[in-house]
Amino acid sequence: MDHRLRNRLIAVFGGIIAFFLLLIVLLFVFRGRVLDYTIDRVVTRVENKYPADFNIGSAEFTDWTSVVLTDISFVPHGLDTLFTTDSVNATVSFRSIFAGRVVFKRLEVANSYLTAVKSGDKTNFGFLFKKEETQEPVDTTGEGRNYGELLNRVIETAFENVPDQVDFRNLNASYVSTNRTIDVKMPYLRMDDGEIDSQVSVRTDSLVNNMRVHGTIDPRAYRIAGSLYGFDNRGIRLPYVKNKFDAEVAFDTAHFSLDSKEFRNERLTMRGSAMVNDLILNHEKLAGEDDIHVEESAVDYVVTLGPNLYVIDSLTEVRVNKAKANIYASYQNEDSKVIDLMVKTEQIPANDFFQSLPTGLFENLEGIKAQGQLQYDMKFHVNMDSLKQVAFDSDLDASEDFKILEWGNTNIEKINGTFMHTVYEYGKPVRTFPVGPSNPFYSPINQISPHLRNAILSAEDAGFYSHNGFHEEAFRQAIAENLEEGEFARGGSTISMQLVKNVFLSRKKTVARKVEEAIIVWLIENQDLVSKHRMFEVYLNIIEWGPDVYGAKDASRFYFGKQPSELNVAEAIFLTSIIPSPKRFRASFDSYGNLRSHKHGYYRLIGGHMRRRGLITQEEYENLYPNVRLYGRARDLIVTAQDTSVVEEDTTQYELETIDLLDF
Known part of the structure; x- marks a missing residue:
């Protein structure tokens, strides 16, 4: 190489090096100004x-890339101080200095206090949540807010501002109002090389949770995983659930993760997992007063949020103890509110299924041992603008070798013989009696009038002898009505379900009771544990028909002073009519003992069903009218009119009118 060219190259590279050295010197000399400018x-x-004073007492470099900030405070105008911290020691990204701004790579923060105060309608933090005046108005005529886009922005902002290293010492946060106090104390929070470790104590009014937090984070891949442990033997209890939902939730350990996220075509899809150990739930509508205990519950989730769309993907797998199921759920509200739900399991060992049922939820099923396999499949669809079109299908299938090997808390087959039956009201036992020949009020089914049997079947469950315990169409109608009413207004129960409810379950309308009821009915009907004939006989001998009146024989004597075999069609239809609300039996009569006019339609309906099914003759149908004569104890409770002659006169007139009204 020509020595002149070589000398030129050396001179050029020397100039470049000198320039960078000069730039570094200038940056070192003026880095304080860059810091001051950024601050x-x-x-x-x-x-x-914000209408507040943001104060930083001092800010200076302590070496090439280390900064210390002291006496930091954020004080809203005319209000209590919201935030203070003694010092922040930070390592600055050298690259950010070249860009003329300061980005922190490592933070050490000591003695920080966030104090939120609410007094009446006045707060020292409310201004943080007010919309800016320059903000564009929300378009209420077009699409709603895209929560997927919003959450994606929050996730990206949070992850992109995570320092490489964090060391917080003595962090404190509190919220104080007239009726609520929250204190959070964090002795330390450390994050180094993606590892997170912290200890937290949260006092919510009188409830204290002491927790240990450990996790990992990868900001570049938007990944985070963490575990929350109870720091003492009291576990972790969720606050305010009792006050707001009248429920209690507690657990020992929780694990969670966000494994990936993708934002495409205005939709955010997140994948991850969560697991909770020793979960305790208590809510009256779930299982009454009993605690529900789940030893281990987990979910591997795939969730998508978009414009007017919320989806739990069918790849989502839920596990309760040993039982696993894939879940699909979606809610769309672009044009109308549409809800879809699907639950599907692979074949599960039957023993794992029963052992996985949460304790406290299904008392009668606890302790069952079984062989074989079970598989469940459920589909639900509803458009909230057309509730009559509810679609619901639910199937529990068993392998050919499925068999109950041992009963647990309750022997379901006990109803095949004499057993003791306890009647509960408001969760308390009010009467216990044997169901069998030892009870003088027990009637074999062949000693009960066919008119009563046929009237009950026509009104309550016409397909009892042909279905497998469930009437899917009635259940779909019940779901539609319950959604419309916003409560358990109707159950869609078959006689099989009513029998199970009366013999094995409490009378409280809870989600757990309906599920347990369905499982027991499935066992009885699909495993042929009890014959239909026996089920109907037990049903007729235990259902309530009035004040301390249980069974057909007791009812026949109470109302009519006769044996159940002697009941005529009109008496049978009356007894059938009060099965849904036996305690309101007086409402069926006036003070003279005559059936009230609102019974006319019921007699027409049930009588017509019985005639069309050939259960009564045309002549019996034509001679049927809604009137019965009371005898026995019921008459003393119902008939209060003093002039008995008037009673006879009015009764005759009533009988003539009802024949006309029914148009037989």
Whole structure:
């Protein structure tokens, strides 16, 4: 190489090196100004945005890339101080200095206090949540807010501002109002090389949770995983659930993760997992007063949020102890509110299924041992604008070798013989009696009038002898009505379900009771544990028909002073009519003992069903009218009119009128 060219190259590279050395010297000399400039910009931006004073006592470099900030405070105008911290030691990204701004790579923060105060309608933090005046108005005529886009922005902002290293010492946060106090104390929070470790104590009014937090984070891949442990033997209890939902939730350990996220075509899809150990739930509508205990519950989730769309993907797998199921759920509200839900399991060992049922939820099923396999499949669809079109299908299938090997808390087959039956009201036992020949009020089914049997079947469950315990169409109608009413207004129960409810379950309308009822009915009907004939006989001998009146024989004597075999069609239809509300039996009569006019339609309906099914003759149908004569104890409770002659006269008139009204 020509020595002149070589000398030129050396000179050029030397100049470049000299330039960079000069630049580094200048940056070192003026880095304080860069820091001051950045601090001034931050303070100005904050104070222009919020009616508050943002103060930083001092800010200076302690070496090439280390900064210390002291006496930091955020004080709303005319209000209590919202935030203070003694010091922040930070390592600054050298690259950010070249860009003329300061980005922190490592933070050490000591003695920080966030104090939120609410007094009446006045707070020292409310201004943080007010919309800016320059904000564009929300378009209420077009699409709603895209929560997927919003959450994606929050996730990206949070992850992109995570420092490489964090060491917080003595962090404190509190919220104080007239009727609520929350205190959070964090002795330390450390994050180093993606590892997170912290200890937290949260006092919510009188409830204290002491927790240990450990996790990992990868900001570049938007991944985070963490575990929350109870720091003492009291576990972790969720606050305010009791006050707001009249429920209690507690657990020992919780694990969670966000494994990936993708935002495409205005939709955010997140994948991850969560697991909770020793979960305790208590809510009256779930299982009454009993605690529900789940030893281990987990979910591997795939969730998508978009414009007017919320979806739990069918790849989502839920596990309760050993039982697993894939879940699909979606809610769309673009044009109308549409809800879809699907649950599907692979074949599960029957023993795992029963052992996985949460304790406290299905008392009668606890302790069952079985062989074989079970598989469940459920589909539900509803358009909230057309509730009559509810679609619901539910199937529990068993392998050919499925068999109950041992009963647990309750022997379901006990109803095949004499057993003791306890009647409960408001969760308390009110009467216990044997169901069998030892009870003088027990009637074999062949000693009960066919008119009563046929009237009950026509009104309550016409397909009892042909279905497998469930009437899917009635259940779909019940779901539609319950959704419309917003409560358990109707159950869609078959006689099989009513029998199970009366013999084995409490009378409280809870989600757990309906599920347990369905499982027991499935066992009885699909495993042929009890014959239909026996089920109907037990049903007729235990159902309530009035004040301390249980069974057909007791009812026949109470109302009519006769044996159940002697009941005529009109008496049978009357007894059938009060089965849904036996305690309101008086409402069926006036003070003279005559059936009230609102019974006319019921007699027409049930009588017509019985005639069309050939259960009564045309002549019996034509001679049928809604009137019965009371005898026995019921008459003393119902008939209060003093002039008996008037009673006879009015009764005759009533009988003539009802024949006309029914148009037989």
